[in-house]
Structures are given as structure tokens and as C-alpha cells.
Amino acid sequence: MASPLLEARQISKSFAGVRALKGVSLSVYPGEVLAVVGENGAGKSTLMKILAGVQRPDSGELVVDGAVRTIGSVQEALRFGIALIHQELNLAETLDVGANIFLGREPHRCGWVDAVRIETEARIVLERVGLSVEPGALVGDLTIGQQQLVEIAKALSVNARVLIMDEPTSSLSDHEAKVLLRLIRELRSKGTGIVYISHRLGEVQGLADRVEVLRDGDNAGRLLREEISHGAMVQLMVGRALAQFYPHEPHETGEVVLDVVGLRTRANPGKVVDFQLRAGEIVGLAGLVGAGRSELLDALFGVVPALQGTVRVSGELVELRSPRMAMDAGIALVPEDRKHQGLFLEMGVRENLSIASLHREQTGGFLNRAKERALCEEMMPALRIKAAGVEQPVQFLSGGNQQKVVIGKWLATRPGVFLLDEPTRGVDIGAKQEIYRLMEELAANGAAVLFVSSDLEEILGMSDRVLVLHEGRLSGELLRKDLSEEAVMRLATAAHTEVAASSI
Amino acid sequence: MKKNLGIFGLLVVVCVVTALLSDSFLSAYNVENVLRRSALFGILSIGVGFVIITGGIDLSLGSVVCLVGCALPWLLTVQHWPLPLALLAVAAVSLGIGLFHGLLITKLRIQPFIVTLCGLLLYRGVARGFTADQTVGFGTEFKTLRLLSTGKVPFLPGFDLPAPLFFLALVAILAALFLNRTIFGRYLLALGRNPQAATYSGIPTQRMTVLAYVISSGLAGLGGVLFVLDVNSAQPVDFGNFYELYAIAAAVLGGCSLRGGEGSIVGILIGATLMQVLRNTITLVTTRNNVEFAIIGAVILVGVVADELARRVAARRRAARVLLSSSAG
Amino acid sequence: MKKNLGIFGLLVVVCVVTALLSDSFLSAYNVENVLRRSALFGILSIGVGFVIITGGIDLSLGSVVCLVGCALPWLLTVQHWPLPLALLAVAAVSLGIGLFHGLLITKLRIQPFIVTLCGLLLYRGVARGFTADQTVGFGTEFKTLRLLSTGKVPFLPGFDLPAPLFFLALVAILAALFLNRTIFGRYLLALGRNPQAATYSGIPTQRMTVLAYVISSGLAGLGGVLFVLDVNSAQPVDFGNFYELYAIAAAVLGGCSLRGGEGSIVGILIGATLMQVLRNTITLVTTRNNVEFAIIGAVILVGVVADELARRVAARRRAARVLLSSSAG
Amino acid sequence: NKPASTEGGTSSPSGGEKSKKIAFVTNGVASFWTIAAAGVKAAARDLKIDAQTLMPAEGISDQKRMVEDLLTRGIDGIALSPIDPANQTELINMAAKKAKVITHDSDAPKSERLLYIGMDNYKAGRMCGELVREAMPAGGTVMIFIGRLEQDNAKRRRQGVIDALLGRPEDSSRFDETSAVLEGKGFKILGTLTDQFDRAKGKANAEDALAKYPDLGCMVGLFAYNPPLILEALSQSNKLGKVKLVAFDEDDATLDGIEKGSVFGTVVQDPYMYGYKSVEVLSGLLSGKPEAVGADKFLDIPARKILKENVVAFRTELKTRLGAAQ
Numbered sequence A: 001m002a003s004p005l006l007e008a009r010q011i012s013k014s015f016a017g018v019r020a021l022k023g024v025s026l027s028v029y030p031g032e033v034l035a036v037v038g039e040n041g042a043g044k045s046t047l048m049k050i051l052a053g054v055q056r057p058d059s060g061e062l063v064v065d066g067a068v069r070t071i072g073s074v075q076e077a078l079r080f081g082i083a084l085i086h087q088e089l090n091l092a093e094t095l096d097v098g099a100n101i102f103l104g105r106e107p108h109r110c111g112w113v114d115a116v117r118i119e120t121e122a123r124i125v126l127e128r129v130g131l132s133v134e135p136g137a138l139v140g141d142l143t144i145g146q147q148q149l150v151e152i153a154k155a156l157s158v159n160a161r162v163l164i165m166d167e168p169t170s171s172l173s174d175h176e177a178k179v180l181l182r183l184i185r186e187l188r189s190k191g192t193g194i195v196y197i198s199h200r201l202g203e204v205q206g207l208a209d210r211v212e213v214l215r216d217g218d219n220a221g222r223l224l225r226e227e228i229s230h231g232a233m234v235q236l237m238v239g240r241a242l243a244q245f246y247p248h249e250p251h252e253t254g255e256v257v258l259d260v261v262g263l264r265t266r267a268n269p270g271k272v273v274d275f276q277l278r279a280g281e282i283v284g285l286a287g288l289v290g291a292g293r294s295e296l297l298d299a300l301f302g303v304v305p306a307l308q309g310t311v312r313v314s315g316e317l318v319e320l321r322s323p324r325m326a327m328d329a330g331i332a333l334v335p336e337d338r339k340h341q342g343l344f345l346e347m348g349v350r351e352n353l354s355i356a357s358l359h360r361e362q363t364g365g366f367l368n369r370a371k372e373r374a375l376c377e378e379m380m381p382a383l384r385i386k387a388a389g390v391e392q393p394v395q396f397l398s399g400g401n402q403q404k405v406v407i408g409k410w411l412a413t414r415p416g417v418f419l420l421d422e423p424t425r426g427v428d429i430g431a432k433q434e435i436y437r438l439m440e441e442l443a444a445n446g447a448a449v450l451f452v453s454s455d456l457e458e459i460l461g462m463s464d465r466v467l468v469l470h471e472g473r474l475s476g477e478l479l480r481k482d483l484s485e486e487a488v489m490r491l492a493t494a495a496h497t498e499v500a501a502s503s504i
Numbered sequence B, C: 001m002k003k004n005l006g007i008f009g010l011l012v013v014v015c016v017v018t019a020l021l022s023d024s025f026l027s028a029y030n031v032e033n034v035l036r037r038s039a040l041f042g043i044l045s046i047g048v049g050f051v052i053i054t055g056g057i058d059l060s061l062g063s064v065v066c067l068v069g070c071a072l073p074w075l076l077t078v079q080h081w082p083l084p085l086a087l088l089a090v091a092a093v094s095l096g097i098g099l100f101h102g103l104l105i106t107k108l109r110i111q112p113f114i115v116t117l118c119g120l121l122l123y124r125g126v127a128r129g130f131t132a133d134q135t136v137g138f139g140t141e142f143k144t145l146r147l148l149s150t151g152k153v154p155f156l157p158g159f160d161l162p163a164p165l166f167f168l169a170l171v172a173i174l175a176a177l178f179l180n181r182t183i184f185g186r187y188l189l190a191l192g193r194n195p196q197a198a199t200y201s202g203i204p205t206q207r208m209t210v211l212a213y214v215i216s217s218g219l220a221g222l223g224g225v226l227f228v229l230d231v232n233s234a235q236p237v238d239f240g241n242f243y244e245l246y247a248i249a250a251a252v253l254g255g256c257s258l259r260g261g262e263g264s265i266v267g268i269l270i271g272a273t274l275m276q277v278l279r280n281t282i283t284l285v286t287t288r289n290n291v292e293f294a295i296i297g298a299v300i301l302v303g304v305v306a307d308e309l310a311r312r313v314a315a316r317r318r319a320a321r322v323l324l325s326s327s328a329g
Numbered sequence D: 001n002k003p004a005s006t007e008g009g010t011s012s013p014s015g016g017e018k019s020k021k022i023a024f025v026t027n028g029v030a031s032f033w034t035i036a037a038a039g040v041k042a043a044a045r046d047l048k049i050d051a052q053t054l055m056p057a058e059g060i061s062d063q064k065r066m067v068e069d070l071l072t073r074g075i076d077g078i079a080l081s082p083i084d085p086a087n088q089t090e091l092i093n094m095a096a097k098k099a100k101v102i103t104h105d106s107d108a109p110k111s112e113r114l115l116y117i118g119m120d121n122y123k124a125g126r127m128c129g130e131l132v133r134e135a136m137p138a139g140g141t142v143m144i145f146i147g148r149l150e151q152d153n154a155k156r157r158r159q160g161v162i163d164a165l166l167g168r169p170e171d172s173s174r175f176d177e178t179s180a181v182l183e184g185k186g187f188k189i190l191g192t193l194t195d196q197f198d199r200a201k202g203k204a205n206a207e208d209a210l211a212k213y214p215d216l217g218c219m220v221g222l223f224a225y226n227p228p229l230i231l232e233a234l235s236q237s238n239k240l241g242k243v244k245l246v247a248f249d250e251d252d253a254t255l256d257g258i259e260k261g262s263v264f265g266t267v268v269q270d271p272y273m274y275g276y277k278s279v280e281v282l283s284g285l286l287s288g289k290p291e292a293v294g295a296d297k298f299l300d301i302p303a304r305k306i307l308k309e310n311v312v313a314f315r316t317e318l319k320t321r322l323g324a325a326q
């Protein structure tokens, strides 16, 4: 084997009392995909940030092309040919797509931006990642999925020798993800070293040449090509085997709890949506990026009120002009973008968990502290939230634990209709199972669950029924017995026959 | 609380230094004066603190102080309105202004800076309009009413507590309870941290924002009344000028972040007191007062910088300790 | 550009109305005056615009105007420094102030509001200190130097262009090129809206932030020089008072968002001009000027509200059209 | 005012080891007050007493705060220029309980102040009006420029100008709206523009007036910094000498203008003597010599007209006084 492009030796890093990395080592060779897996909070992102010059290690050394180097800044990392796609989106919303792709590396002549080159080169990378937006479009106007693709395009445009991707597919649907995986293989064949982090173990299995498993900030084991299997990875990650991945059981379905008729969302005013959810049902909502799934949930939760249409909850007509109205009707929404929509990053776990239930536990407007504490004591172990304490600011939790906080906050409201937008985005398999279990439990207790997911495997595994959106309208509905990857994808990319069948 | 330690330390240092340099600083008369002034500015600062906590800003409060401060004597002595009616009118006006700001900001989504800047220009202009730029005041009348601001309550032998202190105490206690013990206070803090997440959490963000502006203007109105009762007359051109800056500075010194979501009432009180003690110090200790503002500016800056540096040293020490203990363990 | 249409419309409306109400408004002499004043304030506004684009604020610029405006005549007429040295000194001081602000904000992470508020207090205090509160001015000397501000360049018969307009044009063109055509402008815009994204993209955010404050103070210095050359004398107590508010208002009116990341030089220029035209209108059209600020405040508010409402009506129409066409189709 | 006198009684027999402290409090910050401060300094030196000048920068509440703090410091005598006499009576009375208090520049007649030193602004205004008449014997249009009208002395000064021009009988309690256009005896007063001490605005006011009334006859600048700003506006529009300029106070540029003929004349008060006399009277009162206070409790320091013929002499006098104080 060739010599490694990049090596990390005995890297340690701690944050105000938390030891995130305890002497981790890792090496990346040219022309390989190295997958890094581990539970939430294992230290993957921290290690990657160190490799890409965003953070500095407390101890340990970095070796680039056989020489020990300090990578003190992003710019230095780029000079060594190391690029990182962060786990969270990091784009300047007020700039256009082209500007974001080349931010910090603009082609220029003595400081003057070469706008023409940016545009032509941006077009090329955008096409490579399969995103059909103009380089002049404002990033703030794009959906999360589209923004994620912009991030990928940005990293691609570096022509890096080592390309690190921290959960690039977490907000991509299957279709886009496949484009990305093809792209990665192409890069690999050209000799790029790729570090790939994902909680979608199926993806990893199909892609990785090598797997490095981290646990609690330490190396937990290494798997080579033929050793890579779902079971082996899980074993190393959690230290035990995990049985039956999707704990789905069909339930008795009851009354109609949610009845949506003639709903027009603001994002797709030209399309109407009708559907029903029954008690005890788990319904998946599938579709491509930008199909309008999030907009549909936002409308049902009153965040962006619908233009038209009627919604009945348990037979009663409800007005959904604000989230509070939706909450009063028994609806809860776990939003797609936890950082911006779900969490108060600087506030503690306690405050984040209780915020949505405060108004029901108040006495004359005063906080009920005892109930608030009780809620934390119930939710944290139930969801296995790993935090230094109830007061730890959630910004210091790992992504998966943050996600659990958002889910816990809504679980606490005991909703009758539970809407979840990408509930397992960035969540490790252990936590995923917890979330699935919770969804099951809710359904078993008579709630209706509607969840959006871009992970087809998850849709197939967890749904009693799948609704598929295409360009803002329901292109079809599949019962569990008819579910298959092909059937969903066909509806998501909208073969015209099915459109006719769905109600308009 | 920890966040307020630095500024509290600065206050203590300034007090000790002044007491050493001037015998009069700790005299009952002077302490009473400083307390009264701090109380008046404290009320304004708490008000603007609420707005800052939601991530907004209120530049209009100096002008609200002016409007109310001119309107009250004008209504009473020029228009000869009965006292309850006049008080009701100024209360309605100041709360109404807050409502107006809040609605423009939430319903029309105009930037708070713009809305309240226009307010700053507008309300003083209105006061100048209806008084025709004349000074208005109570003269020798309304002595009893004025006791609200000038009155004293015996406390220790030879040391009385100025009346505005009681208003401040009331306002501060209510504000602290509201902010820390009610769900609405929690909503305000959350909304300041992340308005979008607040919306997604079912917090009535618009109503809470409006409420913050109403509180701010309302307290500015109360401040205006107390100020004019204290000073006895108001000149529309300069009454309350720059008070918004002092109030905002006090709030920010006291730990409110202009990015929203942070702030404590105790901190705001310390900040407001510090500003007043500093001004008092300068008149007591120096014989020139034209560098007063320069000194205030410099002291605040030095204080904030020292606070920041101290925090860094502490953080570094803590980090070193963690490293040590972990490598030992 | 679209974002500036509303404010541009407002400017046109105000100009047309004034021209209808007063014959003198379009006289060459008056237009020259308004242009000169707009140019002076425009320079300040562009400077603070850069800071606002980075998501910061600069409250100190009125005091920088004061400091420089007092220092220049003081150095020349009291200290008898040679002219180049004096100009160099004021340039160094104003750029140095920006550097100082920038370093405090980036290295010590003190809030821009606090840093520049202290600046506001400090620099005016310094000016009051070294002048001992005396008015300083050029008297009848330095006529040639003063041409920089009072001079005129023949343009059309009977209509000259005031000299400050050329400074403004230079500053505006450089600023626009810098902001829109260079990588640094792009860095500023990026770091204003999302500092973390900027850091992760390898942008030297700290250096760019410092640069913005240096530009702001530097242009405030230039403005101060031109102001004092125009007015001929400066009194440290009130010279440049409130100018920061006018400048910030002009920038925000011109489309800069105080959340950072947004702003255009053309918009800022329109905003600054609007403020000056309004003031001129009031003197020309009315016979009282004590409600001047009230009128400015009201016009800005009405303008901003009208702009917002117009935008909404347009959006609603667009939505209705889509709805119609889809239910028809 | 018992407390003050007892305190004075205890300290003066003990041989003056604790020297008396006097404060001269102005109504704002201005070069006018700088000259007064020179008088304070000169008197302090002549009389060997501790005297200090304080200028409140922020109006009435600032002035109140200053007085309170001065009393805290145990000041013995205060000479105050009340910003709002009618409503500051109480403050003055409170101060009078702890120290000897006199007023200068503007009076608070209803208060317990011991004496008023100053001149009558209304009369000075009338002198200024007379200068306008002399400048334009045939009459014409007049525009008045002033810092602000909220303070009593400003109001009276302006009213004096107006009344003299319109040939009205003396009545200092009259007040004409700023927006009113007044006509009479060949003169037309087009309005009064205020600038709130913003110089750029003051200059803009002069320019805008010139733009609005191309055939303006005379401009009257009533605060010390107004005439120089008007001069700037005139010279920039090449109207120096074509539009008459009548000034108030003794700014250098104004006096230059008088020498050169671009300013017709000015009315000067005597701030130096305000300062000097204030200290002198207070020090007399503190050493138990009340004879300085006459029956009418008024020490008149009259205003003077300065025209081309006496300007040089006046400047020399001013220079020596200021020079002596340095």
C-alpha cells in the first residue's frame, strides 16, 4: 500500500472539563474511502475539525505526507489539500451559491474577484453534485437539502487530496445520496483519500474500504474491506450486538385522528394535498429534496399557515394559524433543522426539554420548577441523553444527543398527532433504535405518527403506510404490503399514471 | 450571578477609591443623592433590559422620558387637568408607545433600531410641539405629588432612604420574578436566543415581543414622571437626552447581551448604579468636570477589559487543572 | 437594487413635494448646499455601513468627528504644526481609533456596542480636555485648505459642484468596488451574516472585522476634517453630536441590516441624501423648525411602513395570481 | 440660612486655615463662559480664595446634580446661572440653606438668592435691534438665528430685537411665536431659526434662509457662534456685505468681521465681569461683609455696542483680560 496522505497520532482534545478525544490515531491513504463510525459523542466531528485546522489538538501530532505538521488554520489545511464538509451547515445565507462555493478561495486577480470564472466553475461543480440551481441564487432561499449539496459542491471545488465528509447524506434523500456516492467512487478512483462519516451503516458497508470505529474518544477497532459488516460495526461501536434493527410491529388502527382536505401550502400554492392519519398508525412521508415535505409539516403545525384547506383533529375542525393552536389541538412537530428550529443552543438541557410544556404546567403564569425537574428526570434516562448534567448547554452535546433533546421536548407534550421531520438525522444506531421504540410506543398508545425521512431504508422499515410527495402534491400512497424501494422511488420521481390516481 | 461579579467588583473598587479620596462620598446626604439618581436610571435600565433580552433595542426611551416629563407638568399646570386624569394620560401614552413599537416590529417586521430611532426623533418633537419649546414645570405647586420623587423615608438616624428607591425596589422585584419565575420570562429569554426555535416551540413570539416593548416604554414613562418630579421642570429640547444610551449601557454592563437571550435584573441594577457613582465620583474628586464623560468611558472600558482578561486567566487555569488531573488519573 | 427602490421612491416623493411647495428648492444655490451636506454625511454613513455589514455597530463616529474636527484647527492654529504633519496626525488618530476598536472587539471579544459607546464618551472627552472646552477654528486663515470643503467646481452655467461631492464620489466608488468586486468585500458580507461559516471557510474574520472598524473610523476622520473645514470652527461639547445616529439611520434606511451581511453603497447614499433633503425641506417649507426632528422621524417611519406594505401587497398579488392560474389550469 | 453661617462662624476665627470654596456654575458649555471663567480665575487670585467654574453639559438635570454634589463637598458659596429659574427656585433655596448663593446671567427673583449679577437680556436685545436699524435705515427684511429659544435669556434677547425693530414699547414679558412673520415700521421679521448648538445645522440654517429669501436684508445672529456661521454662509455665496449682519457677543470671527466691515456691529455682555464680580461678592459675603449687596439685590453689568470705531480698543481689553487669567 502507498504511504498515507494524512495521519493523526495520539490526538487528545478536551473542552471545559469534557475529554472529547483521548489519544486517537487514524490514517488516510490515497484512493481509499475510510469510514469513521461511532456513537453520538464518540468524538468523530472533533477529530475531523482537528484534521481540517478548525480546532487544535491539546496533544498528539498530525503527519502530512510523512512530515509532522501543525495545521493551525483552515487555510493551512486547504494548502495541504485537506477539505472538510461540516456536520452542520455553514453557509452565508445572504450570499449567492457561487460566492459560497468559492468563499475564502475566490479566484482573483490582486484581490479582484473573477466573477466569470466563479460562475462557470460553480456551474460545473453544481452539475457534478446534481443540483440544478443557478450560481446566482441566494443560499438563504434554498432548502436544507439543497444547501447540503452546495456544501458538497464547495468541498469538491477544492480538488482536495483528502476530502473529509461529516455526515454528508444526513439531510439528503436517497436520490441525491446516490449521486453523491457515485461521485465519491469517482474521486476515489482518481486517488483522492476520502474520510466518510455516517450513521447510515448500510451506506458505509457499500462504500468503505476501511472502517475506523471510535468509542468514547478512543480507537475501538478497525475493519478491513471483507470484515465490514453491519453487525461487526455495531459490535465495535456499542460493545454488544444489537438485534432486530427496525422494531416495527403493525398496530390496530383506530379512528381518524388527522383529516386533511384541500390543503394548499405557501411553498406550493398550485397544489392541493389531502390525506388522513389514524390512531396507532405510523406513516412515512417520502419524496425527493424539495418535494415540499417540510412545508407540508410546517403548515400542519401552523408555523407557515396554509393558504387554504381544512384540517380536522379527531373529527373537530381546527384552525392552524400558529404553533400554539396546533399544540392545543394535540399536534407536535420535531423540525428538520434542529440547530435553527429545534434548540436554544446556549440554554441548558432542562430548559430545552421543558420549553414546549411550560404553559401546561404553570400555576398562574409561574414556572412549576418541580415539574420541570421531574420532566428532565424522566426524559433523560428514557431517551438515554448523554450530557454532563441537566444544566449543560445543548450546544456542547453531540448531534445525536441534541436530536434526542428535541424529540424529548415534544414527547413531553404527549401529542395525539406526532409529526417528525427527519427524526433520526445524525443519530447513531443506538439512539435511532430508541427513537423508533418511542415512535412505536406512541403509536401503541393511540397517537398518529407522521414522519418524513430521506432514508429510504428507514421509511420502509418503520411505516405502516407511506405517502409520497412529488413537487408539492401527493403522487401516491403505498401500504406496507406494497412497500418496496422501487415503488417509492417511482412515485417520488413521479410516473404520471400515479399522479392521476391521487386525489386533486 | 457569576457573570455579574466582574461588574460588581468594579463598582466596589470605584466606591472604595472614591471614599478614600473624598470624605463627602459616604456622607448621608451624598449617599441619598446617589441612591436617588441610581434608582431613577435603574428603572429605565430595567425597562430597556427586557427589550435587549428579546434581542431588540429601544432607542426611544430618552424621548419617552422627555414626552412624559413635559406632558405631566403641562397637563397639570397649563391645561389644569385633575391629577388622576393626567397620570392616567401619561401612563396610557407611554404604554401606547410601547404597543405601537411592538406592533410595527412584529407585524410589519421593521427593524427595532429603525422603529425606535424614529420614536427618538418623533416623541421629543411632539413634546417640543405642544410646549412650543417652553420649559414646563411645577413651580412651587404639587409639593405632595413631588414627594413621590423627592420624599425621604427615615431609615437609620441621620440617613433617609429616597422615595424613588422604593419604586425601583418594587419594579426590580417584579421584574426579577417575571423574568426568572414565570413562563413568560422564560419565553422572553428563549425568544432572544433563537426566535425561530421559539416559534417552533409554540411560544407566542409576537405577543412576547410586544410585551417587552410595552414594559420598556412603560418604565420609561414611570421614569419620566419621577425625573420631572425630582427636577421640578423639563425642557423639551434636552430633557432625557442620551438617557437611552445610559440605560442601554447600564443594561449591557450588567450582563445583557445585545444578541439577546441573556440578562439579569441584579446585573442591570449594578450597571445603573455604577454609572451614577462614577459621575458622582468625578464631581466629588476632581475640580474639572469637562472630562467627566471621558473618565466614565475609560472606566467602563477598563472594567470590561479587566473582566474579560480575568475570565480568560480563570478559564486557562481551569483547563490546566483538568489536563493535570486527567493525566494524573 | 430592488431593495433600494422603496427608499429611492421616498426620496423622489420628498423632492417633488418640496419643489412644488418652494421655488427655492431647485435653485442652484440650494441644490449645491444640499449636495454638500449630503456628501459630508454620506461619507460618514458609508463608513458605518461597513461596520454594520459585518454585524457590528459604531456609535463612536460622532465623537471621532468631534475629536478630529477640534484637533485639526487646534494643531494648526494653537500648536502651529505644519499642515502635512497635522493632517497626518489626525489621519493616524482616526485610523488608530478604528484599529483599537477592532482589536478590542476581535481579540477581547467585547461587544461592539460597548466598545464604541465608550469611544463615544471618551473621544469627545479628550477633545474637551485638550481644547479646555474652547471653541477652536481657523478664523480667517487656511482659506486654501478650506477650499477642500467649501470649494466649488463649475459644472453647468450658474451651477457648481461642491468640493465634498468629489470626496464622496471617490469614497463611494472605492467602497462599492471594494464591497462588490473584491474578495475582501465578499469576506465582509459573509462574515456579517454567518461568522462561523466564514471562519470555517478560512476567511481571516478577525482581520476583516478590524478592517471594517478602521474604515469606519477613518471615514469619520475624513468627515470630521471636511465638516470643520466647512463650518470653520468647532466646539468640542457639541460638534458632531448625534451624527452617529444620523449615519446609522442613513445606512439602515439604505438597506443595511443590523444583523449583518447585507448592504449596498448606493442605498446608503440614497439614505444619507434623504435625511439631508428632509432637513432642507423643513426649513424651506415651514416657518418653524422645532418640529424638524419629529417630521424627519415621521417621514422615515411612514416611508418604511409604506415600503413594507407595498411589498406585501405585491407578494399577495403574486400569490393570488398563482392560486388563480392553478385553479384555472 | 443658618447652617452655612454657623459653619462660616466656626472656621473664620480659626485663622482661615480652611480656605473658603466658591463655585461658579454656568448654564452650559460655551466660549462665553470661558471668558467668565477667566474672570473667576482672576478674582480668585486677587482675593486669594478657592474658586472653580463648572459647566453642565446636559441641561437642567445635570445642573441640579452638580449643585447637589457641590453641596456634598461642603462648598461655601455658589454663583449659579439657573437654566430654568421659575422651576429651580426650590433647588436654589435648598442650596441657600447650606451655602451663600447668588445668581448671575439669568435671575431667579422668587428664590432666596442673595444677589443677581448680570444685565437685562431684553435691553441688550433692544440694543441689538437698534444696530439693525442703524445698519438698514430704510428698513427691510430680517431673519434671526439663535441656538435655542428654551432658555429665558435667549427668549428675552430675541424679543428685545423684535420689539426694537417694530418700535414697540418696552415689555420684556412679550413672546412672539417663532413661526410668526412680523411687520412694522418698515421692517419685516421673516422668522427665527434654531440649531440646538449643532454648528453644521447652524450654518445650514443660514444657507437655507439665503436660499429661501434671495433678497434678504439683514441677518441677526444671537448666540456667540451664530454670526461666524452666518459669515461662512455669506462668504460662500458671495453675499458678504450685500446682506447685513448684526451680531451678538464677541467671537473672534465676529470682531474680525467688524474690523473688515462684513459685520455691522455687535452687542457684547461682559462675562469676564460676571465671573469676577461673582467671586468678589461671594467672598465678601463669606467674610461677613454684606455691604456688597444693595437694596435692589441687583448688580448691573450693562451690555455695550461694538462697532467699527471701537472694536480695536475692545479687542485689546479682551486680550489683556484673558491673557492675565492664563
Ligand SMILES: Nc1ncnc2c1ncn2[C@@H]1O[C@H](COP(=O)(O)OP(=O)(O)OP(=O)(O)O)[C@@H](O)[C@H]1O
Binding pocket: A015, A016, A018, A019, A020, A038, A039, A040, A041, A042, A043, A044, A045, A046, A047, A087, A396, A397, A398, A399, A400, A401, A426, A428
Ligand atoms: N465546543 C465544545 N465544547 C464542549 N464540549 C464539546 C464541544 N464540542 C464537542 N464537545 C463534546 O465532545 C464530545 C465529542 O463530540 P463530537 O461532536 O466530536 O461527537 P461526534 O462523534 O461527532 O457525535 P455525532 O455523531 O453526534 O455527531 C461530546 O461529548 C461533545 O459534547
Ligand SMILES: Nc1ncnc2c1ncn2[C@@H]1O[C@H](COP(=O)(O)OP(=O)(O)OP(=O)(O)O)[C@@H](O)[C@H]1O
Binding pocket: A141, A142, A143, A144, A145, A146, A171, A173, A266, A267, A268, A287, A288, A289, A290, A291, A292, A293, A294, A295, A296, A336, A454
Ligand atoms: N419560502 C419559500 N417560498 C417559496 N418556495 C419555497 C420556500 N421555501 C421552500 N420553497 C420551495 O418549496 C419546495 C419544497 O421545499 P421543502 O423544504 O419542503 O422540501 P422537502 O421535501 O422538505 O425537502 P428536504 O429534503 O430538503 O427537506 C422547494 O422547491 C423549495 O424551493
Ligand SMILES: [Mg+2]
Binding pocket: A044, A045, A046, A087, A166, A398, A399
Ligand atoms: Mg458529529
Ligand SMILES: [Mg+2]
Binding pocket: A143, A144, A293, A294, A295, A336, A421
Ligand atoms: Mg425538508
